[in-house]
Amino acid sequence: MPFQSIIDDLAEHGWSLQEHFLCDDLAHALATECRKREARGDLAPAGVGRADALAVREGIRGDFIQWLELGQSAVGDRYLESMESLRQALNREFFLGLDEFECHFAFYPPGAFYKPHLDRFRDDDSRTVTAVAYLNHAWQPEYGGSMRMYLENDETLDIPPLSGSLVVFMSGDMLHEVLPTTQERLSLTGWFRRRSVQVL
Numbered sequence: 001m002p003f004q005s006i007i008d009d010l011a012e013h014g015w016s017l018q019e020h021f022l023c024d025d026l027a028h029a030l031a032t033e034c035r036k037r038e039a040r041g042d043l044a045p046a047g048v049g050r051a052d053a054l055a056v057r058e059g060i061r062g063d064f065i066q067w068l069e070l071g072q073s074a075v076g077d078r079y080l081e082s083m084e085s086l087r088q089a090l091n092r093e094f095f096l097g098l099d100e101f102e103c104h105f106a107f108y109p110p111g112a113f114y115k116p117h118l119d120r121f122r123d124d125d126s127r128t129v130t131a132v133a134y135l136n137h138a139w140q141p142e143y144g145g146s147m148r149m150y151l152e153n154d155e156t157l158d159i160p161p162l163s164g165s166l167v168v169f170m171s172g173d174m175l176h177e178v179l180p181t182t183q184e185r186l187s188l189t190g191w192f193r194r195r196s197v198q199v200l
């Protein structure tokens with residue numbers, strides 16, 4: 001079961017890569033859904049920060065996003081249901097108290113990137129585990145657009161955004177970035193959250 005290997009990887013080193021997490025038809029249908037939203041103009045430039053501190057900073061990230069909610073599309077619901085099963089598996093194993101999953105489509109036009117960052121906000125530690133699913137069929141190495149993770153001992157790992165793969169990591173620990181892409185790059189980025197304890 002892929003969930004067990006995600007859990008084992010997280011316990012061992014805080015991240016996991018599952019190269020065939022989504023079956024081909026689901027990955028393809030999600031890519032179609034993302035492109036449809038993009039064509040309709042539903043995606044908006046992504047911001048940096050949270051709520052009232054939210055700002056669009058093109059020097060930091062250049063992707064366009066739209067949140068995925070239950071009931072918007074059958075294919076979106078299928079993805080959210082599999083993340084719900086993963087949430088329950090993570091809670092059973094790690095007692096993280098994850099009580100929510102939020103996720104958005106992301107569309108990186110050619111030239112876009114996302115500079116190195118952690119997924120946890122300075123004033124809100126509710127984002128606990130990050131899960132990113134990639135939706136790019138026949139992605140070639142020369143397109144760029146890999147996600148670079150900064151591991152221990154100054155090592156880095158570049159993960160190409162290949163259709164169907166899922167990367168999971170601890171949101172507060174893993175420094176990561178999206179390297180500049182030369183092609184349109186589609187993904188679903190999400191976070192398992194626990195109830196936020198506000199730092200005043």
Ligand SMILES: O=C(O)CCC(=O)C(=O)O
Binds near residue numbers: 119146147178
């Ligand atoms: O698309 C990716 O590979 C990662 C995106 C990301 O780091 C984010 O949205 O916080």
Ligand SMILES: [Fe+2]
Binds near residue numbers: 118119176
């Ligand atoms: Fe991130």
